[in-house]
Amino acid sequence: MIALSLAEIARAVSGELCLDGSTLTAGSVITGPVHTDSRGVEPGAIFVAKPGEVTDGHLFAPTAVERGADLLIVERHLDLPVAQVIVPDVVVALGALAAEVVTRVRARGRLKIVGVTGSNGKTTTKNLLRAVLERVGPTVAARGSFNNWVGAPMTMLDLSEETRFLVVEMGASGTGSIARLTRLARPDIGIVLNVGLAHAGEFGGIEATTDTKAEMVTDLVETDLAVLNADDPRVAGMAAKTRAEVVWFGQGDAAAVRASDVQATRSGTTFVLRLASGESRTVSFRVLGEHHVTNALAAAAAAERLGVGIDDIVAGLESVARAERWRMEVLGGRDGVTIINDAYNASPDSMTAALKTLAQIREPGMRTVAVLGEMAELGELSGEEHDRIGLLAVRLNISQLIVVGAAARRMHISTINEGSWDGESAFVDTPDAAFELLRDSLQPGDTVLVKSSNSAGLRFLGDRLGDLFS
Structure with a gap:
């Protein structure tokens, strides 16, 4: 995490700073990483005592202190000799801290943010885009499938002052979920891959799912970019809901970034990638499954807008051997x-x-x-x-x-x-x-x-x- 004083952290999360028993002061600067699992804590870290499904993170705060945590973010004061910021809701506080970090790094003028959502393919697209962007600048992307109200902020907190690109995978558990995440880190580029029946029971039907996925692009402004799947009618309809410029990807002629001559085998998929600029290259794509070509096109469309040349785009796509652990x-x-x-x-x-x-x-x-x-x-x-x-x-x-x-x-x-x-x-x-x-x-x-x-x-x-x- 970027350097912040204890007072700045407390102010960012609207919490009460307690220094009883700590050797630190309000002006002491924290630069260590943020953890929600006490087993990963190292000296100088921040431990967020997040409630779990079956247990309570506050129970593991002593372990975090033993492992060298400099700060606890908690919902009640704990009798431990360490600085603590007390907040009403640690998950909300985690998001607020992430938003503060994003705002400060963005103010330096170099950071570009890409948000990725869709019923399927988010993690694969995020991994592909990271592989491409890392070729041209320091890039932070979600760990695994960290795409919810805890995982996405944890990704944002990995930013450093040198980071040029932040790729945030944004999942949804219901209406308003993606909007909440985009308020923490408003994307410069919003990618919507598809709208399907994944989680339809939770959302209340396909139309509610469509509305929720559209939250990725509804708050984009004229200078932003919406990267939309031309092959998915529900995603295509989102063009009318955004003020941003739209770039289409897909396998049809309507797409500016498209694939042709797709050949799938057990060792991967080859296809011809055509960018919006008109440049084209053959891609030997090692990720198994023709359906992942769509994810590659989305990553290529975003990367092109960010100034990445076709050679680096192709090299990045070809460097990825699998979608993710347990995915094809x-x-x-x-x-x-x-x-x-x-x-x-x-x-x-x-x-x-x-x-x-x-x-x-x-x-x-x-x-x-x-x-x-x-x-x-x-x-x-x-x-x-x-x-x-x-x-x-x-x-x-x-x-x-x-x-x-x-x-x-x-x-x-x-x-x-x-x-x-x-x-x-x-x-x-x-x-x-x-x-x-x-x-x-x-x-x-x-x-x-x-x-x-x-x-x-x-x-x-x-x-x-x-x-x-x-």
């Missing part, structure tokens, strides 16, 4: 068995894209196996969407389907009711049962997709299979 991650290899672990999250759109990729990269004469679990947070759409995915597996002629968990069982039922399918579907209750079945049934040359929402836990099944065939 290629494992295995022994006996020609390939495991694609894509079980960090799942929506109808991402499940469809993953199954299509599985079918596309099938080697002649070899089998494809789909191990699928629940798509969570779909609300009343859950039943019909699980049915649809089961039928898609039939239409794509997937060699074998294994459905895991009661919440996903309708996929299995819909496939066995499809009498024309020559494939085979099996249902098991647990990931352990799926592992035992696969261990005994996989054949040399098989390509296996493991896909589910995070809550189903299949990502660990994918890891076990990868280890088994490594």
